[in-house]
Amino acid sequence: MSFFITTPIYYVNDVPHIGHAYTTIACDIFSRFNKLKREDTFFLTGTDEHGQKVEKAALVQKKDTQIFVDEMSKNFRELVPFLGCDNDDFIRTTDDKHKSSAQFLWNKLKSNNQIYLSNYEGWYSIRDEAFYQESELTKVENGFVAPSGAPVEWVKEESYFFKLSEWENKLIEFYEKNKDAILPKSRYNEVTSFIKGGLKDLSISRTTFKWGIKVPEENNHVMYVWIDALCNYITALNYPDINNDKFKKFWPGIHIVGKDILRFHAVYWPAFLMAADLEPPKKIFAHGWWTNEGQKISKSLGNVINPYEIIDQYGLDQIRFFLFREVPFGNDGDFSKDAIAQRVNADLSNNYGNLIQRIASFIIKNANAEVSKPKKIEEKDEKLLQQFNLTFKSYLKNMESFQIDKALKNIFDYLSEVNAYVDEQAPWSLKKIDTTRMQDVLYVITLITIKCSVLLQPIIPSSIDKVLNIYNFSLKELDLVNINDFNPDTIKLNLPKPIFPRIEK
Ligand code: MSP
Numbered sequence: 276m277s278f279f280i281t282t283p284i285y286y287v288n289d290v291p292h293i294g295h296a297y298t299t300i301a302c303d304i305f306s307r308f309n310k311l312k313r314e315d316t317f318f319l320t321g322t323d324e325h326g327q328k329v330e331k332a333a334l335v336q337k338k339d340t341q342i343f344v345d346e347m348s349k350n351f352r353e354l355v356p357f358l359g360c361d362n363d364d365f366i367r368t369t370d371d372k373h374k375s376s377a378q379f380l381w382n383k384l385k386s387n388n389q390i391y392l393s394n395y396e397g398w399y400s401i402r403d404e405a406f407y408q409e410s411e412l413t414k415v416e417n418g419f420v421a422p423s424g425a426p427v428e429w430v431k432e433e434s435y436f437f438k439l440s441e442w443e444n445k446l447i448e449f450y451e452k453n454k455d456a457i458l459p460k461s462r463y464n465e466v467t468s469f470i471k472g473g474l475k476d477l478s479i480s481r482t483t484f485k486w487g488i489k490v491p492e493e494n495n496h497v498m499y500v501w502i503d504a505l506c507n508y509i510t511a512l513n514y515p516d517i518n519n520d521k522f523k524k525f526w527p528g529i530h531i532v533g534k535d536i537l538r539f540h541a542v543y544w545p546a547f548l549m550a551a552d553l554e555p556p557k558k559i560f561a562h563g564w565w566t567n568e569g570q571k572i573s574k575s576l577g578n579v580i581n582p583y584e585i586i587d588q589y590g591l592d593q594i595r596f597f598l599f600r601e602v603p604f605g606n607d608g609d610f611s612k613d614a615i616a617q618r619v620n621a622d623l624s625n626n627y628g629n630l631i632q633r634i635a636s637f638i639i640k641n642a643n644a645e646v647s648k649p650k651k652i653e654e655k656d657e658k659l660l661q662q663f664n665l666t667f668k669s670y671l672k673n674m675e676s677f678q679i680d681k682a683l684k685n686i687f688d689y690l691s692e693v694n695a696y697v698d699e700q701a702p703w704s705l706k707k708i709d710t711t712r713m714q715d716v717l718y719v720i721t722l723i724t725i726k727c728s729v730l731l732q733p734i735i736p737s738s739i740d741k742v743l744n745i746y747n748f749s750l751k752e753l754d755l756v757n758i759n760d761f762n763p764d765t766i767k768l769n770l771p772k773p774i775f776p777r778i779e780k
Pocket of ligand 1 (some may be wrong): 284507535
């Protein structure tokens, strides 16, 4: 099976923050998980560089727009490896390849009689790059604001429209047949009731500014930034060449997006695709938003979380772990320093790190730095090993349904049992009375520690490299396909260095 996963492409009007990092890491986790299952995997991210919001940002900085987007896109590109993410491609909407792909899509929609010229008059938010109905807005002192809190302005211009209203039934039909095409379930309900409420045709071109992809055979119109942006997902698969291997293998793909941009992905995008004779996305997962110490994150409040600072302070895998263990994927979450310290100390330092540290050090000191297959497996050992199989099954089920927090809980609940087994079997006592049994127990613990580490790899990859190194294994020989058969005759150990130091509050 093949697996295509995408982040939204990020607006380059400003520098990256924790919200961007969150979506990118989520995709990296699913991509690594699928690579570890030996699936043919393609993980795409990139930048969204057209539109009024970006044009305005360049103007404020008094920079040439192209130079500005070149500089800003670089910030996003460099952030990806800093987050420990292993993307397969990075797309920019200002790439020539993308411009011609978006223009091809436009022409296709046009020749399928899906586009007409008219006039748009209504509300627009530059910050959200979205059109709003007056009924969606809230009155404030000097005008109206969108549900996101973004200011709106009244625009009146000639515009091309996409016949979105014609796709109402087709969309409903598609979602009736594919009940898990939008996750979590609550978001599915939200989208389908929005569609059932009736769809209006969508304005898809603008004439009041120039920074966008030119509408084919038009001088005054640039494409509405969302039709341009959404198309990135297929540009990366070499659209319009839909018979090439990449497209055939990877489309339809899976989009991970924030809840704020679900409508674009789950209503407009599938409609564009179907109208262009293409398949709608396989799945769209909408995640929640982070607050900072209980407060909405915003530039005006000055509480924007810089991913570089936070990772320098707490460590990369510590942050990756916190973001996905702490809050069910799909829910909103609160970023607090106390919560990070508590979570990292309890799970990574105590439950997991200490287990590795004390057992590996003990083996090095008391068992010649190696363990061999047990002479005799006792019932308690068997039970623990069996429990790993159950843990592994739930982990797979949860990761496949995008419930990273639950998959992590499976592993850490199990690690608590492993720790209880260690205390109960007490190898340090066995050392004095029964060294054969001591050896057997140490092997069981080591084997299980290695197996749990493989399961943790998608979430905390660089730490797991270090952990596996202690046992002289690597992911080249061990993955989610052959883990059940992993049962080496001997395991030789290297001296462990502490991998998850406690965070002092
Ligand atoms: N350019 C569009 C996406 C086009 S995709 C074809 C866009 N870009 S964005 O840079 O504004 O946002 C990207 C993502 O960051 C969104 O998924 C959004 O939900 C996410 N986040 C922004 N702030 C966030 C938080 N505070 N918390 C979590 N995610 C947040 O939208």
